[in-house]
Amino acid sequence: MTTTPKAPPKLPLATISKRIDVTQDLWRMWLKPQTPFAFKPGQYCTIGVDGLERAYSIASGPFEPEVELFIELVPPPDGNLTPILHKLRVGDRVTMRPRAKGIFTMQDKYRDHLMLATVTGVVPYVSILRSYLHDNRKGHRFFVLMGASYKDEFTYDKELGELAKKHSDFITFIPTVSRPNDPRNVSWTGETGRVNTLVEKYVAKLGLKASDTLVYACGHPGMIEDTRVRTEALGLDFQEERFWKDDE
Numbered sequence: 001m002t003t004t005p006k007a008p009p010k011l012p013l014a015t016i017s018k019r020i021d022v023t024q025d026l027w028r029m030w031l032k033p034q035t036p037f038a039f040k041p042g043q044y045c046t047i048g049v050d051g052l053e054r055a056y057s058i059a060s061g062p063f064e065p066e067v068e069l070f071i072e073l074v075p076p077p078d079g080n081l082t083p084i085l086h087k088l089r090v091g092d093r094v095t096m097r098p099r100a101k102g103i104f105t106m107q108d109k110y111r112d113h114l115m116l117a118t119v120t121g122v123v124p125y126v127s128i129l130r131s132y133l134h135d136n137r138k139g140h141r142f143f144v145l146m147g148a149s150y151k152d153e154f155t156y157d158k159e160l161g162e163l164a165k166k167h168s169d170f171i172t173f174i175p176t177v178s179r180p181n182d183p184r185n186v187s188w189t190g191e192t193g194r195v196n197t198l199v200e201k202y203v204a205k206l207g208l209k210a211s212d213t214l215v216y217a218c219g220h221p222g223m224i225e226d227t228r229v230r231t232e233a234l235g236l237d238f239q240e241e242r243f244w245k246d247d248e
């Protein structure tokens, strides 16, 4: 008996409705899905062009009409989809798998949430915080520690800085640059050093206790691995979302 290969399922489309270029290799992109797209804050969507698909965490909250992404270009020859996505403009379309995925979501049972990110790794925290505030929730505390090489890469620093100012009783935002002496970071007066190396300092400074705290790490696999080791040595619970594998 011969079998006929099945044609790949036709995936729903999403239209790029807005785009903001942040640096030469970082951009924000808003997608308007063709069909309603449900997700939980912290989850990711799978988008593609001509069958080439990748996962992207969602920065917007489920209450927002469009799906906001923050993407880093991995230039060719290493990068495959991002060089294609980077060329797309408002009005262009991508495929979007109908179901969001991922378990990197807020764990309500902890009061304190220490959230570490490298650059695009901040995306799930933006969604979690926007949604938490939109839903008028209370009773938790959030401490976002965000690392980048250069200050112009933070992107969500204005939004997170303003949220921390407005809700100083339960949101703290600490951006840190790992190359403080680079001319691109001139006039930087904030925290310095790789974000993972600051774990012990801020766990002590913020008075975080193992019984109340979950540490999150998202983005660069090297940062995540080091954070995991440091966090476990402090006896704190930990969850992670790796955007790629170290050995790839």
Ligand SMILES: Cc1cc2nc3c(=O)[nH]c(=O)nc-3n(C[C@H](O)[C@H](O)[C@H](O)COP(=O)(O)OP(=O)(O)OC[C@H]3O[C@@H](n4cnc5c(N)ncnc54)[C@H](O)[C@@H]3O)c2cc1C
Residues within 6 Å of the ligand: 044, 054, 055, 056, 057, 058, 070, 071, 072, 073, 074, 078, 079, 080, 081, 082, 083, 102, 120, 121, 123, 241, 242, 243, 244, 245, 248
């Ligand atoms: C759950 C999940 C959520 C993700 N969310 C985001 C997101 O919000 N924003 C985002 O930009 N990416 C995100 N990614 C990564 C994304 O899926 C792609 O892997 C990335 O955009 C590169 O795609 P590519 O096809 O160009 O390169 P790929 O073919 O995926 O990778 C090519 C090579 O580049 C390496 N690589 C992949 N990404 C990076 C990177 N950022 N920096 C350096 N090297 C890299 C890979 O290890 C591989 O060796 C996420 C990944 C996962 C698994």
